Amino acid sequence: MPELLPEDKKRITPKRPRDFVCWAVALAIVGGLVYTTVTNENYQWPVVFSYFTTESILDGLVLTMILTVVSMVLGTLLGLLLAVMRMSHQAPISGLARLYVTFFRGTPVLVQLIFWFNIAALYPNISIGIPFTDVSTPVDVNALMTPLTAAIVGLTLNQAAYMAEIIRGGFASVGRGQYEAADSLGMRGFTRLRHVIIPQTMPAVIPATGNQVIGMLKETSLVSVLGVAELLNSTQSIYARTYQTIPLLIVASLWYLIMTMALSVPQSVIERRFSRSTRRPAAATTAVEPAAGRPVSTTRESLL
Amino acid sequence: MKADGTIVARKLCKSFGSHQVLRGIDLSVSAGEISCIIGPSGSGKSTLLRCINGLETIDRGVLRVNGEDFGYVERERAYHAVRPQVLAEQRARIGMVFQQFNLFPNMTAEGNVMSGPVLVKKVDRKVARDRARELLAQVGLDGCGHKYPAQLSGGQQQRVAIARALAMEPSIMLFDEPTSALDPELVGEVLAVMRDLAHNGMTMVVVTHEMGFARDVADEVLFMDGGVAVERGDAREVLANPREGRTREFLERVL
Ligand SMILES: Nc1ncnc2c1ncn2[C@@H]1O[C@H](COP(=O)(O)OP(=O)(O)O)[C@@H](O)[C@H]1O
Ligand SMILES: [Mg+2]
Numbered sequence: 411m412p413e414l415l416p417e418d419k420k421r422i423t424p425k426r427p428r429d430f431v432c433w434a435v436a437l438a439i440v441g442g443l444v445y446t447t448v449t450n451e452n453y454q455w456p457v458v459f460s461y462f463t464t465e466s467i468l469d470g471l472v473l474t475m476i477l478t479v480v481s482m483v484l485g486t487l488l489g490l491l492l493a494v495m496r497m498s499h500q501a502p503i504s505g506l507a508r509l510y511v512t513f514f515r516g517t518p519v520l521v522q523l524i525f526w527f528n529i530a531a532l533y534p535n536i537s538i539g540i541p542f543t544d545v546s547t548p549v550d551v552n553a554l555m556t557p558l559t560a561a562i563v564g565l566t567l568n569q570a571a572y573m574a575e576i577i578r579g580g581f582a583s584v585g586r587g588q589y590e591a592a593d594s595l596g597m598r599g600f601t602r603l604r605h606v607i608i609p610q611t612m613p614a615v616i617p618a619t620g621n622q623v624i625g626m627l628k629e630t631s632l633v634s635v636l637g638v639a640e641l642l643n644s645t646q647s648i649y650a651r652t653y654q655t656i657p658l659l660i661v662a663s664l665w666y667l668i669m670t671m672a673l674s675v676p677q678s679v680i681e682r683r684f685s686r687s688t689r690r691p692a693a694a695t696t697a698v699e700p701a702a703g704r705p706v707s708t709t710r711e712s713l714l
Numbered sequence: 715m716k717a718d719g720t721i722v723a724r725k726l727c728k729s730f731g732s733h734q735v736l737r738g739i740d741l742s743v744s745a746g747e748i749s750c751i752i753g754p755s756g757s758g759k760s761t762l763l764r765c766i767n768g769l770e771t772i773d774r775g776v777l778r779v780n781g782e783d784f785g786y787v788e789r790e791r792a793y794h795a796v797r798p799q800v801l802a803e804q805r806a807r808i809g810m811v812f813q814q815f816n817l818f819p820n821m822t823a824e825g826n827v828m829s830g831p832v833l834v835k836k837v838d839r840k841v842a843r844d845r846a847r848e849l850l851a852q853v854g855l856d857g858c859g860h861k862y863p864a865q866l867s868g869g870q871q872q873r874v875a876i877a878r879a880l881a882m883e884p885s886i887m888l889f890d891e892p893t894s895a896l897d898p899e900l901v902g903e904v905l906a907v908m909r910d911l912a913h914n915g916m917t918m919v920v921v922t923h924e925m926g927f928a929r930d931v932a933d934e935v936l937f938m939d940g941g942v943a944v945e946r947g948d949a950r951e952v953l954a955n956p957r958e959g960r961t962r963e964f965l966e967r968v969l
Contacts, residue, residue, distance in 0.1 A: 585816075587812060587814050587816040588816060588818065590769055590810075590812070590816065591810075591812065591816035591817070591818065591875075592818075593768075593769060593802075593805065594767055594769070594805060594808070594809070594810035594879070595805075595806065595829065595830040595833075595834055595878070595879075595882060596802045596803060596805045596806025596830065596834045596882065597802070597829075597830075597833060597834055598798065598799065598802050598834075599798070601833050601834070605829065605833055606818055606820075606829075609820040610818075610819065610820055
């Protein structure tokens with residue numbers, strides 16, 4: 411066998427005991443979990459499967475999705491308004507927005523939901539009308555605030571506060587030079603916002619909004635306390651009758667898991683597209699600096 | 715609408731808090747004239763330029779652009795700031811080119827050039843697009859219209875920025891160190907476009923450290939230091955035989 415010259419020898423990092431220990435521990439944990447879920451009769455897997463696609467469960471699922479979409483859309487629009495108000499040079503306007511955000515982020519959503527449901531105790535009758543005219547309609551708040559309305563109002567108003575902060579962060583990520591360039595062309599506030607500033611906030615706002623959608627999906631389960639027949643409430647109605655609490659909670663959990671996993675696919679696609687370069691449109695590979703691949707870790711450092 | 719391409723400033727003053735940045739600047743640029751502003755960093759050159767198109771407010775002094783009071787109307791006891799709408803209209807007649815280009819990264823080169831005419835002047839998109847192509851060709855960027863700013867070199871970006879300003883058909887162009895952020899080999903292409911503009915009779919105020927450009931192109935040079943106009947005169951005269959000691963010192967350092 412010919413002797414290898416030192417300059418021809420490859421450099422390798424031999425496997426160390428720690429590498430095998432990591433695998434062993436992980437496998438033991440997963441194996442143990444699988445073993446107990448399969449062998450523990452109390453999980454009642456047949457019950458889980460029998461209720462998985464029951465009509466009332468599927469109806470609840472649909473309502474959960476509707477609540478998520480409606481609250482998310484309305485919350486984002488209101489959040490945009492609040493973010494724009496917050497950036498205003500008029501102190502009273504930005505103060506109002508700040509007050510809103512402080513209030514809604516500072517109290518638990520669950521409390522807010524119950525509060526909206528009981529709002530009629532504060533304002534039993536309101537009257538919607540055009541000021542200085544005779545046109546007005548009295549509204550019975552108690553009749554208006556059905557559990558579903560209270561759910562949408564509560565989730566939307568709460569979501570708006572969080573979206574306002576996200577959108578404000580997006581505004582902050584756009585440099586002053588962009589405002590000045592738009593100004594120097596004679597653009598006015600709304601045109602500048604719509605065509606120059608908002609498109610540039612997208613890299614910061616879209617990934618964060620994706621997280622909010624997933625959060626909202628799970629947050630809708632809170633409205634079960636108002637008796638809105640969304641996913642969790644539908645399962646509760648069943649186990650209230652049958653006492654099969656655990657299997658039905660598993661049914662709900664599996665559905666939430668499926669939905670969040672389904673959402674995380676577009677979420678990660680969008681995130682990658684926007685994080686690659688915050689200031690570059692997706693399709694553009696630059697002529698100046700050739701597109702680099704994924705970064706490859708070649709150092710020996712790890713956190714521990 | 716008046717747009718005679720003139721600038722007159724008298725005793726212009728501007729402070730940031732207690733820091734007085736412009737201490738009574740006089741400036742007079744007639745139509746088609748090229749005026750270069752030189753001076754050490756922090757002397758207030760950018761601030762002066764930004765006052766001329768209303769990116770900064772003014773504390774005191776006279777500023778008339780295109781033959782009318784700019785950004786303010788004269789009242790009995792004070793100048794009152796005009797409404798945003800009026801300011802925007804006055805600004806639209808002044809082109810500004812920034813040191814950092816400030817192209818809109820969410821639009822192509824063509825989109826950048828079209829943005830002013832389409833969004834401000836409500837020009838038909840097709841007309842604006844044709845004009846944008848002409849302007850891009852004029853700054854030597856034929857066929858680059860579909861590229862995004864991030865796909866262009868600094869020199870190309872700055873030329874798009876010049877085309878974007880020109881698309882508004884301004885009567886005055888302001889340049890704030892347009893080549894200072896560029897790699898040395900890209901400076902020439904931007905200066906060439908600016909020379910071209912100067913020969914076509916555009917009124918230009920250029921803050922620059924390119925003394926060669928100032929000597930060849932400028933009619934007048936203004937040397938600023940510490941917020942005052944130390945020396946002002948014929949470009950070749952000032953650059954070759956500065957009268958003031960501070961001007962001489964500065965020129966010795968940069969040449
Ligand atoms: N927005 C601002 N707030 C406070 N100080 C400023 C601001 N803009 C400029 N300055 C100060 O004004 C002075 C002049 O700045 P500038 O006009 O940019 O100078 P130059 O362009 O000649 O380098 C500097 O001291 C700078 O720190
Ligand atoms: Mg400057």
